[in-house]
Amino acid sequence: MDWKGRRQSDNIEDRRGSSPGPMGDSPFGRRGLNIPIGGGKGGIGSIILVIVIFVVLQMMGVDVTSLMNGGSPSGYDQGEQTTSNARPGANDEMKAFVATMLAETEETWSGIFSAAGKSYREPKLVMFSGSTSSPCGTASAATGPFYCPTDEKVYLDTDFFNEMATRFGASGDFAEAYVIAHEVGHHVQNLIGVLPKFNRARQSMSESEANAMSVRVELQADCFAGIWGKFTDQKGMLERGDLDEALNAAAQIGDDALQKRSQGYVVPDSFTHGTSAQRAKWFKRGYESGKMTACDTFSGNI
Incomplete structure (x- = not known):
């Protein structure tokens, strides 16, 4: 085929090299990190644990805000990212x-x-x-x-x-x-x-x-x-x-x-x-x- 040099579509999502786990593209699942709030057994302890995790993630350079919003550490989003x-x-x-x-x-x-x-x-x-x-x-x-x-x-x-x-x-x-x-x-x-x-x-x-x-x-x-x-x-x-x-x-x-x-x-x-x-x-x-x-x-x- 004589195909080189012709227009290329922008509707490409290149996920080669990515290895999403069974829960999706984020290590915490596609919905992001779930934070237990309110009463119930272990509620305060869970919140403290989450704070510790946040600190560790921040030290690792991970954008915690994106995780809370349903993003992923790699910045890859199934619905928006094209490359x-x-x-x-x-x-x-x-x-x-x-x-x-x-x-x-x-x-x-x-x-x-x-x-x-x-x-x-x-x-x-x-x-x-x-x-x-x-x-x-x-x-x-x-x-x-x-x-x-x-x-x-x-x-x-x-x-x-x-x-x-x-x-x-x-x-x-x-x-x-x-x-x-x-x-x-x-x-x-x-x-x-x-x-x-x-x-x-x-x-x-x-x-x-x-x-x-x-x-x-x-x-x-x-x-x-x-x-x-x-x-x-x-x-x-x-x-x-x-x-x-x-x-x-x-x-x-x-x-x-x-x-x-x-x-x-x-x-x-x-x-x-x-x-x-x-x-x-x-x-x-x-x-x-x-x-x-x-x-x-x-x-x-x-």
Whole structure:
């Protein structure tokens, strides 16, 4: 891909190098330090203990005021901070690539929404290493990239790209871009009401029914990623072989391919993302049409 030198999105939260504990990004939990006030057994002793802790923290150079206000010693705030100083200069090219790809999705979907008389609300993308917290649960390398509709953020451990190349045989910058575009596709689904509708409906579905509907949701996100791919190609960003990289990536992470690789056989009722053939098919449909109307995965056969 010819991506260098293009606009980079500001909607990046770089948490690489941060290691939040199970209670969140502050050692005292996300809500900050709780101070027991008033009567009750041990009340005065607790207050004295807190004063001692305050003195020690101040001597260590920790901003106690920020802790009381729900902040963290590192100055990292999940809802506001867009960059992290935990690893200055670490993997800058990867961050530049991710920020550029996110910017390209912003331009694509802003244009599509604007043409329909609507406004596109841009998502944020959280880059992390190892694990991090999210309203949708802990994000880790094991979970893979995902979109959380609660905070409208994409969570990405960029080590997943290495795993794609070494474990799944899906290498290349456009293959990596496809992953980002797919997750942004879920954000588009959230904005147009697909995800909220699915999350309400799945509460009354059996597991197999919910899995089948999940496949349709995921394939539509693949189709939306294909739409982004078409607009990217029209800008002259794609090079020979790039489209094949994305189609190969879609195929390599199909449910049937993953199950065959891990257990030697497939269980169709447990599919949640679609087969290799389906994922490649719907990405290609979005790429060839460039239209959201071509991405109706909820009607008829898929």
